[in-house]
Amino acid sequence: MIRFALPLLLVIASCNNMPAPPPDSHHQPAELLLSDGTSLDGWKMCGPGEFVIDGGLKATGGMGMVWYADKSFKDFELTLEWQVEDAANNSGVFVRFPNPGDDPWVAVHQGYEIQVCDTAPEKHNTGSVYSFQAGTHIPTKPVGEWNEYIIRVVGQHYTIYINSEKVNEFDGDRSTEGYIGMQNHDDASPVRYRNIKVREL
DSSP states (O other): OHHHHHHHHHHHHHHHTSOOOOOOGGGSOOEEEEEOSSOOTTEEEESSSEEEESSSEEEESSSEEEEEOSOOBSSEEEEEEEEOSSTTOOEEEEEEEOOOTTOTHHHHHHSEEEEEOTTSOTTSSTTSBTTTBOOSOOOOOSTTSOEEEEEEEETTEEEEEETTEEEEEEEOOSOSSBEEEEEEOOTTOOOEEEEEEEEEO
């Protein structure tokens, strides 16, 4: 028995030093591109105004919204870029609202809006969960440059990042599944959106 002990120990040691197998890509959540800013395929308009393709999805008129009607989402990470022409431009990203039909206020009253408007008062400014909770700060770039939102939604917990900086953590009590949309607020707020992606969690 002693003569086999050393080879057996060498085999065990060799196995312990073997590299870990590569991660199984099939277990990684897939990322769904909702729009790169050059198409509204899968989207619907709701309420007055519209979105047009003009250097991104450009909001005109309102108060209405465009929403991604092909799929609703539960837990997810939403990434998108937005651009304003003036710091006072007003818009927002709606999440987890039911099918709104022709009424954009369904998204306001039954989902949550992550606000875009640097000059608005607290709880209504960029990074806020509109009318519920203000962000800690507004790390947006100069007017005309593209900013990035990351909105992570798990259960009732919402975590919001602007340009890689965490600005808000909020616990809600509304639906845990719904649609995604962007607001077109008024003629003076030509906010543009692009690279809208969702990764389901």
